[in-house]
Amino acid sequence: MKGRPLLPFAIIAVVGILLMISISIIGLNQRAAMDEEGEGADTEEVVEFDDPVEAGEQIVNQSCIGCHGGDLSGGSGPALTGLEGKYSAEEIADIVQNGKGAMPAMPHDDAEADAIAQYLLSIE
Ligand code: HEC
The missing domain is CATH 1.10.760.10 (Cytochrome c-like domain)
Known part of the structure; x- marks a missing residue:
């Protein structure tokens, strides 16, 4: 009976950890997207002709x-x-x-x- 009130805390802790992991994954994705944008801008500076x-x-x-x-x-x-x-x-x-x-x-x-x-x- 003593352990029971701990369960909600355990759930909150698990949810919190999952939240932190997903936020850092989102952050990594955004950084990758920003890196790609940067590379795109670099190639645009070189004016090459299609023909x-x-x-x-x-x-x-x-x-x-x-x-x-x-x-x-x-x-x-x-x-x-x-x-x-x-x-x-x-x-x-x-x-x-x-x-x-x-x-x-x-x-x-x-x-x-x-x-x-x-x-x-x-x-x-
Ligand atoms: C103001 C006049 C003038 C303009 C404009 C001009 N040229 Fe010339 N070009 C000359 C003269 C004069 C020569 C010969 C130079 C020499 O050999 O003393 C020459 C030579 C050349 C030669 C060497 C030819 C050979 O058989 O040795 C090339 C290649 C050439 N020009 C390309 C161009 C290109 C491409 C343009 C445009 C972006 C251009 N020229 C614009 C006057 C001009």
Whole structure:
């Protein structure tokens, strides 16, 4: 008979422990979710193009045809056709970003310069 009043306390204790465990599991889950969000934000900062060749074509048509000709066959600058085998993608990106001889450096970031290079290497 003496032990009886202890039962409710035992139940409260068990419920309390279960509550603490579930709260810490919820906390862990939220932390995992926050970590995932953080990683997602990191990858969003890198601007990559879904289709670099198409993006490169648009940029070239805006920035380059003034000197290299509307069909890229040359103007005040040399033709930009048939660059495959002459320059690598890295070398073209370098020319775009740093200029070459009479050509001024163009204000394009790494992703844009790479897209331009991929487009120029894709045309005949
Ligand atoms: C202000 C005029 C001008 C603009 C704008 C310009 N270029 Fe040029 N580009 C030149 C000239 C001039 C040369 C030749 C430089 C030399 O060899 O002395 C050249 C050379 C190049 C070459 C080397 C070609 C070869 O056969 O050696 C590449 C590649 C090139 N340009 C890409 C681009 C791209 C891509 C753009 C646009 C993002 C661009 N250029 C915009 C004037 C220009």
